[in-house]
Amino acid sequence: MADEAPVITRVEGGLGRLILNRPKAINALDHEMVRILHRQLSAWADDDSITAVALTGSGERGLCAGGDIVAIHRDASASTGDSVAEASPSARFWWDEYLLNADIARYPKPYIAVMDGIVMGGGVGVSAHGNTRVVTDRTRLAMPETGIGFVPDVGGTHLLAQVPDELGTYAALTAKSVSGADAVVLGLADHYVPADRLDDLLSALATRSVGEALADTAVDPPTSALAAGREWIRDAFAGDSVPEIISRLRSLGTEDATTAADTIEAKSPTAVTVTLRSLRAAADESSLEEALIREYRVSVRCLIHPDLAEGIRAQVIDKDRSPSWRPPTLDAVDAAAVDGFFEPLPDDLTFPSTPREESHA
Structure with missing residues (x-):
């Protein structure tokens, strides 16, 4: 039945509706959902009867909690090198997901992402690259990757590197969730609509212009x-390394700064180190596509590194919240190992392209 599909697609007046439909999983993305989104967006781009597209999530909990990290754990546990990691279902999923993120960023019609409730990881990728991004009083947005030994992807480093005053660096390293008002300050959203007016917004979009x-x-x-912490965040997170950032935070001595330092130190030392380098690299890149190619390399290498499987185990599978990171401290992170995350892959992500399962047949 249509209402059991993982993505519900329908047309209301001139509005194409995309409804992520896995409410029990907070609409977490899987490969089938990415393919449906890509295919439908392509069809509507060429359909003159469709004047705008709106993305929403089913259920009351949020737009999208990210990707299927249990499946990623399975692949991370089995990956022993680049060739194994690149052939994994997770790498094939990321390939198509990142192509979708780029297509959303250049979509030729109004693309209204309703970022209500939880919006994390891959949920940011299908929303924050849109040209019309709506948050609400219920929005809780985050790039939580460092907490599971991963690094922000889906173009997240591209988005966060553009945020003034190092607020994006703060969000990435701490993995802190932010409100709808914060998302507007971060430049990840454009409009604030109270949640109890979303039905009115969607109804109006069917017959009226977006404006x-x-x-x-x-x-x-x-x-x-x-935004209230902009000054201390700017000064502390301008550090050239994660240890320097933590030192600056501790020297401030305030509750907020100390909490931020403690939070970062609890994350995977390798993940936060690679994340900071990724953000600094993104600041010098010329396009989202360039960032996604780099992120794809890093994501595949994360499958090989032990911290990803361990982080997911601790946070999601066993839920003991006590990961054993390797290495366990920031000063033990090897610079050459960090360099390895950014090296080209035998099969690097390419643009433009059709979905991987077709283009690599």
């Missing part, structure tokens, strides 16, 4: 708590 629909439903966001 008219938002004029009737959007409001000024409340004060951003993240």
Whole structure:
């Protein structure tokens, strides 16, 4: 049945609706969902009867909690080198997911992402690259990858590197979730619509222009708590290394700064080191596509590194919240090993391309 599909697609007036439909999993993305989204967006791009597209999530918990990290754990546990990792289902999923992220960023029609509730990881990838991004009073947005031994992907480093005053660096290294108002400050959202007005927004989009629909439903966001810490975040997170950032945070001596330092030190030392380098690299890149190629390399190498399997085990599978990182401390992270995350792969991500299972047949 249509309402049992992992992505529900329908047309309401001139509005194409994409509804992520795995509510029990907070609409976490799998490969089939990525393929459906890509295929439908391509069809609607060429359909003159469709004037705009809206992405929403089913259920009350959120738009999308990210990807299927249990499946990623399975692949990470089995990956022993580049060739094994690149052939894994996770790598094939990332290939198509990242192509989708790039297509969303250049979509030729209004693409309204309703970022209500939980929006994490891959959920950011299918929303924050859109040209019209709506958050609500229920939005909780995060790039939580460092907590599971992973590194922000789906173009997340590209987005966060553009945020002024190192607020994006703070969000990436701490994996802290932020509010809808914070998301606007971060530049990851454009409009703030109270959750109880979302039905009005979607109804209006079916018959009116995006600007008219938002004029009737959007409001000024409340004060951003993240913006209030802009000065100390800017000074501390401008450090050239993670140990330097932690030292700056501890020297401040405030509760917020100390909490941030403690939070970063609890993450995978390798993941936060690679994350900071990724953010600095993204700041010098010229396009989202360039960032996604780099992120694909890093993601595949994360499958090989022991911290990804261990992080998912600790947070999601056994839920003991006590990962044993290798190496366990920042000063033990090997610079050559970090370099290895960024080396070209035998089969690097390429643009433009059809989905991997077709282009690599």
